[in-house]
Amino acid sequence: MRYLWWLVRCQPWRILRGSLLGTAWMVGLSARPYLIARAVDDGLRARDSRALALWVVAIVVAGVALSYLGIMRHRTMTFIREDAKARSAEVLLRQLSRVGAALPRRSAAGEVATVGGSDIDWSAQVLTLTGPGVGAIIAYGVIAVVLWSISPLLALCVLVGMPAVALVVGPLLRRLERAESIYRGQQGALTARSGDIVAGLRVLAGVGGRDLFARRYASRSQELRAEGYRVGAVVSWIDAATVAIPGLFLAAVVWLTARMAVTGDVTIGELVAVYGYVATLIVPVWFLLEGSHQLIRGRVAARRIAGLLRLAPDDVGGPGRRWPAGVPGARDPHAVPAPSGPADLHDPSTGLTIRAGRLTGVAADDPAEAVALADRLGRYVTSDVTWGGVPLTAVALDEVRARILVADHDSYLFAGTLRDVLGPKPDDEIRAALRAASADDIVDALPSGLDTPLDARARTLSGGQRQRVRLARALLAEPEVLILVDPTSAVDAHTEARIAERLRIARAGLTTVVFATSPLLLGRADWVAHLSEGRVDSSGTHEGMLDYDPGYRHLVARGSDDGQHSDAEEAYQ
Numbered sequence: 001m002r003y004l005w006w007l008v009r010c011q012p013w014r015i016l017r018g019s020l021l022g023t024a025w026m027v028g029l030s031a032r033p034y035l036i037a038r039a040v041d042d043g044l045r046a047r048d049s050r051a052l053a054l055w056v057v058a059i060v061v062a063g064v065a066l067s068y069l070g071i072m073r074h075r076t077m078t079f080i081r082e083d084a085k086a087r088s089a090e091v092l093l094r095q096l097s098r099v100g101a102a103l104p105r106r107s108a109a110g111e112v113a114t115v116g117g118s119d120i121d122w123s124a125q126v127l128t129l130t131g132p133g134v135g136a137i138i139a140y141g142v143i144a145v146v147l148w149s150i151s152p153l154l155a156l157c158v159l160v161g162m163p164a165v166a167l168v169v170g171p172l173l174r175r176l177e178r179a180e181s182i183y184r185g186q187q188g189a190l191t192a193r194s195g196d197i198v199a200g201l202r203v204l205a206g207v208g209g210r211d212l213f214a215r216r217y218a219s220r221s222q223e224l225r226a227e228g229y230r231v232g233a234v235v236s237w238i239d240a241a242t243v244a245i246p247g248l249f250l251a252a253v254v255w256l257t258a259r260m261a262v263t264g265d266v267t268i269g270e271l272v273a274v275y276g277y278v279a280t281l282i283v284p285v286w287f288l289l290e291g292s293h294q295l296i297r298g299r300v301a302a303r304r305i306a307g308l309l310r311l312a313p314d315d316v317g318g319p320g321r322r323w324p325a326g327v328p329g330a331r332d333p334h335a336v337p338a339p340s341g342p343a344d345l346h347d348p349s350t351g352l353t354i355r356a357g358r359l360t361g362v363a364a365d366d367p368a369e370a371v372a373l374a375d376r377l378g379r380y381v382t383s384d385v386t387w388g389g390v391p392l393t394a395v396a397l398d399e400v401r402a403r404i405l406v407a408d409h410d411s412y413l414f415a416g417t418l419r420d421v422l423g424p425k426p427d428d429e430i431r432a433a434l435r436a437a438s439a440d441d442i443v444d445a446l447p448s449g450l451d452t453p454l455d456a457r458a459r460t461l462s463g464g465q466r467q468r469v470r471l472a473r474a475l476l477a478e479p480e481v482l483i484l485v486d487p488t489s490a491v492d493a494h495t496e497a498r499i500a501e502r503l504r505i506a507r508a509g510l511t512t513v514v515f516a517t518s519p520l521l522l523g524r525a526d527w528v529a530h531l532s533e534g535r536v537d538s539s540g541t542h543e544g545m546l547d548y549d550p551g552y553r554h555l556v557a558r559g560s561d562d563g564q565h566s567d568a569e570e571a572y573q
Contacts, residue, residue, distance in 0.1 A: 036272055358511065483512075
């Protein structure tokens with residue numbers, strides 16, 4: 001509810017205008033029954049043509065005015081809802097960007113897609129209550145007062161009628177909220193499953209798992225459909241009540257008024273007016289019932305939006321920004337100056353030191369240890385890593401990000417042309433980076449070269465091609481420290497050999513760390529460290545470690561027996 005209230009507070013003047021227009025329109029609906037009653041009593045019954053003509057003109061003018069008010073009310077409420085959708089989309093996008101790499105571990109992709117789609121829309125629909133909803137309450141009170149002037153008994157019936165409606169519909173709304181929450185959760189989970197199946201369709205087909213996952217998806221779809229039926233059953237009862245209850249209410253009040261007209265307690269004109277008032281009352285009653293329905297769905301949607309907004313990025317420690325917001329040119333007083341030039345990185349947890357200006361290879365027995373070390377060196381988690389003797393977590397985060405880049409082999413590729421994917425660089429630099437990544441053949445094979453459009457994740461490219469595009473993108477960033485995690489795991493040995501040689505040339509004089517177990521990459525490194533059980537077990541040149549470290553030799557030989565060389569080793573030799 002606080003989130004929905006925030007959407008209201010973001011546009012107070014527009015909300016006020018919508019409330020005034022909604023109120024004027026709702027109250028104006030009751031003006032026509034009054035004018036018709038006057039036309040009947042003062043014109044028809046009195047046989048006064050002039051009075052009848054005047055009241056008819058007044059009825060026409062009131063109709064035109066109500067049409068204008070209705071148009072402006074609808075226009076204003078549309079602006080309010082669209083503004084709320086845009087604000088929700090903006091705040092969600094900022095939050096997802098802030099959470100960053102931690103998002104896939106905190107929330108499923110299907111959940112994010114569902115919240116970013118329908119939940120934003122449902123939360124915006126609630127703001128309809130601020131216009132016609134407010135107007136409905138005021139119009140309800142105005143009609144009750146008008147009826148009191150005709151008959152206190154009729155006014156009492158109207159005042160008691162609305163609480164009775166709430167007693168009937170209230171339990172249905174609470175049941176709808178519970179069912180809607182379950183349904184929305186299952187819908188997000190199923191969307192996530194479908195996304196996973198589509199993303200891994202090629203792999204599933206290759207290992208014969210496509211039919212298995214299709215059956216599981218079909219089973220979950222059946223469960224979701226059953227839950228949808230339960231939600232639909234509650235909604236159908238609410239929709240039926242929205243139509244039936246006001247109709248029954250109208251019939252009861254008109255019957256009572258007709259009895260009073262027979263006894264002479266009200267005039268024929270007042271009978272017509274009461275019918276018009278109660279018929280008009282159906283509109284605010286319908287809006288209030290529909291608004292209650294929207295409020296339930298909006299609360300469920302807002303709860304899911306708030307769940308994403310509560311996610312926090314990984315704790316990376318230290319100052320978050322070099323330039324505090326709102327203080328141009330001011331340094332964060334908590335930030336420690338970063339090294340002025342290339343400097344060594346040291347990780348006390350493993351004992352690894354990355355010398356500045358060198359190509360360092362890291363071979364880890366456990367791939368998870370390699371990823372964890374890369375996260376520490378890139379400051380994606382809190383750690384004791386130092387940079388030129390300075391604690392890495394004490395340096396402003398934006399400066400760390402600008403100078404140290406961790407390039408994952410499976411990092412996301414956005415939709416756009418290949419040129420857009422690689423970044424805004426001159427063509428000669430792009431060509432050089434593509435050649436260094438042995439990806440120039442990809443450009444030659446594409447129909448429009450660098451201007452060929454690629455879809456999200458570049459699924460039209462093979463796994464090896466995508467990996468080489470990612471490497472070229474990382475090289476184009478030209479970071480002071482480049483940390484590559486398994487950059488050639490999806491390419492063949494001959495392509496890997498070319499990349500190893502060209503990477504060394506492209507990053508000459510710059511600090512580069514390569515996490516890999518490929519002898520082709522490690523053989524081109526200036527220095528290699530063997531990471532075992534969370535510590536540096538040995539370090540040295542690739543050739544030297546092959547001679548004196550059996551564990552390293554077994555690791556880079558990829559499980560081959562001692563004394564035998566793998567295909568990759570032979571390619572290196």
